Amino acid sequence: MRLKVLCVGLFLSLxxxxxxxxxxxxxLSQKHRDTFNEKQKQNLAYTIxxxxxxxxxxxxxxxxxxxxxxxxxxxxxDNHEWLQVDxxxxxxxxxxLGLAGIEAAKWAGVPxxxxxxxxxxxxxFQDPIEIWDGFSSAxxxxxxxxxxxxxxxxxxxxxxxxxxxQKIRMKFSYTASNYAAIRPNTLGSNFNERFLKDYNAQTYxxxxxxxxxxxxxxxxxxxxxxxxxxxxxxxxxxxxxQVVQDYSNVKRYRQYxxxxxxxxxxxxxxxxxxxxxxxVLNCIKLPAPALEFSQGKIIGHWLKx
Numbered sequence: 111m112r113l114k115v116l117c118v119g120l121f122l123s124l125x126x127x128x129x130x131x132x133x134x135x136x137x138l139s140q141k142h143r144d145t146f147n148e149k150q151k152q153n154l155a156y157t158i159x160x161x162x163x164x165x166x167x168x169x170x171x172x173x174x175x176x177x178x179x180x181x182x183x184x185x186x187x188d189n190h191e192w193l194q195v196d197x198x199x200x201x202x203x204x205x206x207l208g209l210a211g212i213e214a215a216k217w218a219g220v221p222x223x224x225x226x227x228x229x230x231x232x233x234x235f236q237d238p239i240e241i242w243d244g245f246s247s248a249x250x251x252x253x254x255x256x257x258x259x260x261x262x263x264x265x266x267x268x269x270x271x272x273x274x275x276q277k278i279r280m281k282f283s284y285t286a287s288n289y290a291a292i293r294p295n296t297l298g299s300n301f302n303e304r305f306l307k308d309y310n311a312q313t314y315x316x317x318x319x320x321x322x323x324x325x326x327x328x329x330x331x332x333x334x335x336x337x338x339x340x341x342x343x344x345x346x347x348x349x350x351x352q353v354v355q356d357y358s359n360v361k362r363y364r365q366y367x368x369x370x371x372x373x374x375x376x377x378x379x380x381x382x383x384x385x386x387x388x389x390v391l392n393c394i395k396l397p398a399p400a401l402e403f404s405q406g407k408i409i410g411h412w413l414k415x
Contacts, residue, residue, distance in 0.1 A: 151218040159214065163235050171242060179247040186243075186250025191342035193364055197258040198314035198334060200236065204262030205280045206393055208232035212270050222274060229267035233259050281315040281331065281371070281395040285415045292357070293340050293347070310337050313414075315395045317371040327376035331395060333367030333414075337404075361405075369400030369414050 189197075211231030220228065236259040244251030262280070269276050287310035290297035298304030304311060312335060319329030338360045341347050345357040374388040400414035 152220065155214040155218045159211065159231055160234075163238075166235075167238050167242075170239075175242045175246055180245055181247035183241075183244040184250050186252060187254070188252050188342070189254040192309045192339055193336035193362060194254075195309040195312055195314070195334075195336050195339075197254055199312065200255050200258035201262035201265070202280050202282055202314055204232035204236050204259040205266050206232075206262075207235050208263050208266030209276070212266060225274075226267045226270035229263055229270060232263040232266060236262075277318060279317050279373070279392065281317050281393055283313045283315065283333070283395040283397075283415050284311050285313070287311045287337070289338070289340055289360075293355075295350075296341065296347075310335075310339055313365070313367065313395070315367075315369075315371070317373070317395070319371070319373040319376060327373050329371040329373050331367070331369045331371035331398075333365075333369060333395070333400070335365040335367070336363065337365060338362040363405050366403040367400050367414060368403075369395075370398040372396050372398070 208229035208231060211228035212225050214231075215225040215228035237256060240251040240256055243249040243255075265278070265280065266276065269278065284305060286304065287297075287308055289310050290299075290304045290308045294303075297308040297310070298306070313333045314335070315331040315333045317329055317331040319326060321328055339345070339362050340357050340360065345360050345362065347355050349355050374392040377388055379385050379388070397413040397415050400411045402409040402411060402414070
């Protein structure tokens, strides 16, 4: 999860790059444009995707992992931590990196029945992180993270293979919590850190738009989040002054949501810039009325962010 911004950032840069570069092909004759599509475009997409991945991981190792003690490759079971909210973050990043691969395949003129294979970019980018973790004595490779990465990739690749579209989309929403102020070193001391590290503030959604009429942009979303978490395992820790902080009275619990969703990709527009913007914004679950199911209760929200 510490790499969510890098993952989504790479997706955005790749998607916007191939979209913008497609304008260049309009300047070519039909004959040269076809040749460019089949050869040079695919090579360019490979270069951006694989080359960008290599650069990001090289930089990551230099800036992050090289400063920590190394060890033999090993696994670490963190599946019980953060009530699995972090695993949904891995799914989310891998899913959208998979969509980046699919969009690159479309731009490069890859046959429709083979475009789903490019969604494997989600796992290709994410999985090496577990290798770095596995060789670090401070962490360890996580089978749960690998499974979450694979699920996100399969969600994008599977739908593209079966339907040639994403009928079920993953989305993300964020609502600031009060817990980061209690433990800022772990949950974040500013907005950017809290956006990534405060799992109490994050909700992940699976959204589906079943309507076929004029309101086909309207759909439903199933959401998952959790609350009351001041640490991965429990709410007891030792601070920097070696003082035990015991917040075991704060209850940790899961939250499930049912909400309306707005599928921005269903909005018709002929302007490529607006279409691209809507595609990018569609990864965010827009505020809407919702029902929350948690702690044996049903809670209504006029607007759930």
